[in-house]
Amino acid sequence: MSNTVLDVNEKPSGGQLITLSFQHMFAMFGSTILVPQLVGLSPAIALLTSGIATIVFLLITKFQVPAYLGSSFAFIAPIILASKIGGIGSAMIGAMFVGLTYGIVSLIIWKSGYKWIMKLLPAIVVGPVIMVIGLGLAVTAVDMAMNIPVEGTDLKEYSFLHFSAALVTLFTAIFCTIYFKNILSTMPILIGLVVGYIYSIVIGIVNFEPIKEANMFALPDFLIPGVHYEFVVTSKILLVMVPIVIVTISEHIGHQLVLGKVVNRDYIKEPGLHRSLLGDGFGTFVSALIGGPPKTTYGENIGVLAITRVYSVYVIMGAAVIAILLSFFGKAMAVIATIPTSVLGGVSILLFGIIAASGLRMLVEANVDFGNSRNLVIASVILVIGIGGAKFIVSESLSIEGMALAAIIGVILNWVLPGRKEAETPNLNTTE
Template sequence: MSNKPVLDIHDKPTPLQLATLSFQHLFAMFGSTILVPKLVGLDAAIALLTSGIATIIFLLITQFKVPAYLGSSFAFIAPIITVASLDASGVAVNPGNAMIGSMAVGITYALVSLLIWKAGYKWLMALLPPIVVAPVIIVIGLGLAGTAVDMAMNVNGEYSVLHFSAALVTLFAAIVFNVYFKNILSAMPILLGLIVGYLYSIVIGIVDFTAVKEASWIEMPNFLIPGVHYELNVTATILAAMLPIVIVTISEHIGHQLVLGKVVNRNYIKDPGLHRSLLGDGLGTFVSALIGGPPKTTYGENIGVLAITKVYSVYVIAGAAVVAMLIAFFGKVMALIATIPTAVLGGISILLFGIIASSGLRMFVESKVDFGNNRNMVIASVILVIGIGGAKLELFDGAFVMSGMALAAVVGVVLNLVLPGREKGVTDAHDY
């Protein structure tokens, strides 16, 4: 089979090709991008709108050399849920808190990209080796397991066989599309699983279309202004919950750039450079937070579409971004998305969160982490127990709180730095 691209990076598709291929990328990212806001209480329309905006920003920063689509990041689900419950008294629900944290994440990306530009990237690889990143990824997946099962089984706090059946149908459909189907269908199991589960939910009568009938065809998304706090304890807790997760998301970003480079036969670490792609990711996240969108990340689903279709054109990626932004203003479409039952979301989350945890295990295997080495055993064990156990660190009479996966990530980095036997990193990235 030829490895020659159907459309290379800067090839311009015909109008018909642009339309069809852009929608293909839209479908690939759609399920995951709208799932995150629905899980954390943000607006799905804003998530779609900001995914398009962030993708355009990413393309601009990377000089239209990297055909990557940016969607909602799953790594921040638990931190967003945590910080949304904080205000000055620590009890009110305010999703604007998460936007402050997301803006800080974007700024952190920018600072790291500046360091990479000046000093190369290998210091970062030494700071975040697989023995630190892999168990934190496992914590992210398993830490959300209870949430997924509760969504799948319970309605208003009570067990429902009917809703659980919808969750199981959704889960089974997603598994079937992921395992048994090939080509483009295997690249979007989340979207297809949601569709099958939704159709089943309509048949059993647990979908209410009242809001769809009442919605206008064209509506403005519900923009969310970031929360501003003058209470040091609230701000510190928000930052402590969200910033440590960049340990995982930056590693994910590097992995995606390496995989994408192999797919399209480019070296994106060198050109346009890891510093540019990371800055594009961070700036996309920052701008997204300004209007209420979740943090962004490059999407493996869309990289999969590139690999399957051999259509690498950045014009197609930009087209998908524009379509996503337009759909965000269709009120009836967004109202229809809002009718997806919680059980269906729970069913897809069981698979999704499990895959997240399993990808951490896969990183152990692919990186050939030696658990006969006591140092590796200690680091992984401590991260897993602190993260899954929900350990909490409180300082200054509760003015600073760090818990769960955030605390586990920080502890993992510290252990990797202080325990003897760490491999020394090289700071020159230009010989990659």
């Protein structure tokens, strides 16, 4: 602890608080606003709910865990699918039940301990499902990067100009990831978006009208059940969204293990996995209640903690407050709205690839033996069912498909196939 600049419950000075809080806000900013851009939600509401969810998390974990909650990439495909089924309101309802599922799991862990969930979610199941998340979105990323809508039709056509913007964005983010050090190394997505946006302005593909028309201050686009959409719960929506917690709970455990190593604490035991899961889940519930995407603890911000050795929860709280305030600046949100789709596609190529690769890394770090036919079968089935978009249709209103079906089948195969060993604790620095 001698290298620690500020420990978890130490208060920074006023100047330190502002500077360090902005660092955390910028670290999460690019990824947090990218998710709503991809699924049709408001970037402003994503920022607002990231701040609110982080404060909720800090309260539930008794201000012992310096973690920032941002938009979860694991739910991009499920939100898009749920929106096609019943509109964006259905996706929000599904996200609320995701939060409630976290609450149920946290209650079970509180009463029975955490070892059972480690056995339920071994690397051989979670790793391939994480790969499905990234690879399943690959077509979307490439389409965004190089194709533009044909005016007056539902068709798209290739655009070299837009694809060049995607490539500039992509290579900037790659350069930052590989060559930048210290704080800048935690913000490759944000820097890539900024450089890609500037390039897009130079080549003339940015429409500035939304910025001119926007007010300086504006309320985020809330989505309130009973006001903006009818609150109708269907089994189809639940089966699209809820099974993804198989992955995100593993992600949460991995982040808590890594964070604990960074700040020299055992967060699985104190304040307890049940508390951190409850904080994550309740943050997601509150976010969905007002129109934000599901939340997860952010690896980028854990990286900032490791680099700065500033672990203060007051700094995390400061970043949350800044995000909340920024969400009400209409001009700033309008600038985000003018980012070309191709620029978003450029960073998505890298991000979705990293998600897939992180699933592969999890398998490597867990020393999963693919010479064992049992492991080979489980991984193969998960990958093909998830990426292939398989569906299990029970009735018109009841079906399980894609990533959700892959996750469920993976868990079942792991339990019923002979030769199952005790699952290792996921050592995961995975998707956001």
